[in-house]
Amino acid sequence: MTEILIKNGFVVDPRNKINCEKMDIAIKDNKIVQKVNEKTAQIIDASGLTVMAGGVDIHSHIAGAEVNTGRIIRPEDHYKDPVRKTSITRGGTGYSIPSTFVTGYRYSAMGYTSVFNGSIAPMKAKHAHEELNDIPLIDKGTYILSGDWWFVLENLAKGDIDECARLVSWLIHSTRGYAIKVVNPGGLESWGFGRNVHSIDDQVPNFDITPREIMRGLIKVNKKLNMPHTIHLHTNNLGIPGNYQTTLDTMNALEDLSTDGKPVAHITHVQFCAFKGENWRKFKSGAEDIAKYMNNHTHMTMDMGQVTFSDTTTMTADGPFEFSLYELGGHLKWVNSDVETESSGGIIPFHYKRNSPVSALQWSIGLELALLIKDPWKIFMTTDHPNGGPFYDYPKVLAWLYSKKAREATLKRCHKSARKKSLLPSIDRELSLYEIAIMTRAGTAQALGLPNKGHLGIGADADVAIFNINPETLDIAQKFRTARKAFANAAYTLKDGTIVAKDGQVVNSQIPGRTIWVDAQTKDPCRIDDEMKRKFKEYWTIEYENYPVTDHYVKVSDKLSVKASV
């Protein structure tokens, strides 16, 4: 039994409305408790330090077939960043797609303790779980690509929401997934024959359905299943100039599904969905329109997908988008990976350069969105790792958010399009530590429906991040570099009540981290009869019995059971 007392830190805990108050946090085993015996407990002196809950990343591609193919095709990316083994940690490689162990260590060094994996194709879910098992020090979950799963398309086309819900519940259970992921609804199926859908009302070839119906149907399914997270949505037309209109159409189309103003969908990496202008030459920022909409509505949440100017690797299940990116030219490598009956995928290494007009503007769009949307509970900080930049650039992104000075410093050095075609230079807002805690922990945990994460209340998981920032003496907006360094190297990271990293160095790698997955219990279990099995045999090239992920693949399982209403 371990007891830890974190003394005299400035606690920032937005979920419990605590803003930089000096107080103690008591930890017993892996939970935060009322009090511990001060004489026997291990004391962490946090005086002059900021104490937050461990970071919760809502969208990051850290594991799965797509990620690993990215690793395989980019040895030149790993050469830059070898990681030596120590007696505590395993070796590996870093940069845009780090090896699994390095992923865990580097997240932990930044005070992150939970990370949710962007997307995986259900058929390759075992692969993703094998990789997640090899990522230590963080809790993780993964979203399951369900938008173009043939059973979903067929049942939604029939209008049978209940049956669809039962099937999705089976799918999430048998892939040990956390949420429903929808990527370019209808587009992935169209890409099977090299086509795409271009608006939310385009017909999906060979299936009597439109993207609008898929999204609306899956939101209804999500509600019936009572899933902790909303649907996780990657919109149509992503990465194409003028797509801010599609994003607005999408948000409008989903508005009436919300009850009591609760969110019904999470638009991920929204920076890529906020492009204005007819073509790349007339490319402009559409952030203002989206921010305006968001400020007047409550039915959506978002994450940034910030671009950070680095040589990175883009990867998404949106195969047609990656092909259009390849067609833009200048790319040596293009990977396409279709997955039968359910998904597609693509990878392109991409260098976001400061002096490129498009990259510079993309950089400012992400920040505009985060700063113009007033409520930090609606938009969260991500880089869509590794699409906008690797996750170790988070401290940079934070600095741009909390310091106008940091923004100015970058604006000066990047292409003039960022200054001319966006509102960013005119935005004075600088986020406080409180708002940053919302965008990186409290808000994400709430959006994900994780009751025990993202805050430091009694009963919460003992995942704590302590940063070397003294809110009384340090003006983070002015001394943004000092604060940035503090965010990059957490003074302490505690996972499950154990100190795992200290001053940005991993000191204990023996905490494996749990895999959190949802078991949505429907009243009638999904009917898998002979007819269904026959269909399964036709649709997939693996047998029904060999499709699900078994317990063997989830090393430390954390099942979240919810009662569904079907």
Place this chain on the structure above:
Amino acid sequence: MSKTINNVVCPICGCLCDDLEVTVENNEIVKMKNGCAVCEAKMVHGYKSEERILKPMIRKDGKLVSVSMDEAVKKAAQILTDAKYPLLFGWSSTVGEAQRIGVELAEELGATLDNCCSVCHGPSVMATQEIGIPAATLGQIRHRADLIVYWACNPWASHPRHVERYTAFTDGRFEGSEWQSYVKKLKADSNRKKMEMASKRISRVEPPTKAASFTGPPPQMLEHKPGRKMIVVDVRKTMTAEVADYFLQIEPNRDYDVIEALRCLVTDQELDVEKVGGIPLDTLREVADAMMSCEFGVIYFGLGMTQSLGRFRNIEIAIALARDLNRKTKFVISPMRGHFNVTGANNVFAWQTGYPFALDFSQGYPQFNPGENTAVDLLRRNDNDATLIISADPAAHFPSVIMQNMMKHPLITINPDMNAISRLGDVVFPTQWCGIEYAGTAYRMDAVPITLKKVVEPPPGILTDEELLVRILEEVRAIKAKRGEPVGQAEPKIAPHKPTKATKTSRECPIQEKPKRVTKKTKKVA
């Protein structure tokens, strides 16, 4: 007592067919349904081989003598820790769980780690690193492909169910099976042969033999044939070519030229030559047209391309062709991976280290350099000073000079039966047949993970690859610790976790009231 087990996965080739029905009697497989001949040879007969190793053995005075498992593990760990630059090679016919431990062992030893792909589809992996790859899972081909090209491979022999399960002879959602047209073709062929025989008997004159270097219907047929089309390109007429609608027999080592010519035709460039690689340009034009006019095309390529002149450049140009074709239609390309889990070895190595094969840990971090760290090149230079071979038989496949170099140093082998390499070993471990005697994960040629099943009980006292490697690793760490060298930590033992309670409603924060704290607030920040 007999029982039938359904949906057993075949642990042989990259197809990983998972629909086998296996009948087990008295802990022996007696019957197998759905599998191919190769599968039957291993699953029903091969695994019961009399050559099975049942006890660990150590070479003493030139002879292999049985010893206890402890002694063998100690000896192996001693060899590996004494060596300055050991090589761990094989891995393609074992499960992912064992490969994981293999990486850890290599890291602990500062060893070189390589898998069989360096002598088969390693060039394909390298080509992917150069230019990427538009690929698809096998089911995508089943449902959609109407043009299937097998280039420099012979699935009829190497992946016997590939055509029947995944490509031309399978019924998909949008494309049907072509087996009926194949049967018709067979009949026509046999009729033609009968007629020839008859005419020969009547006229006693030899019919003129075909001089053409390519066979199959006249080129225009490609355009008019309904349904799926299958083209085979190879240097000789293989069984697969017999099945195909169209066969291009190219000159050996001319793959690059032919593909480049096709690329030119696909991108509307004029060529001022009559023939490329022995194929008339008009024929190539027909093939290029077929490629451009299909709805969904696929090229499967084999070792004929990766291990002939040009090696990974052949693959690179083939991928470039598929990539160019995507501007006209949908086109994908995939390697015909051989061993059942060679794709898995690449994947496991990559997620643990960042690199798929040819790894060197001697600096404490993974380094990747094919041509330097690949087994053949390393042994050719005689750089390593101990070898561990797992689930592979390089003695049967490597050049003799390489084997001579390997034999200069201690050799540890882990194989279920007494194959050529086991006979040469200094420490010979027995192991279980994965996919027959123990379960684990394998990755199909299109990187779809499938769980191999345990069908029968292994002979007593034999460990799985994973268990054995864990024991060797523990012993290596113990020896290193004794010497006072720094050692890595073993993986943590995991206590079962209590599940989180059901949440009532989603998206609601359960803690609404402000929690009480231990000490009082001391100061409030403005």
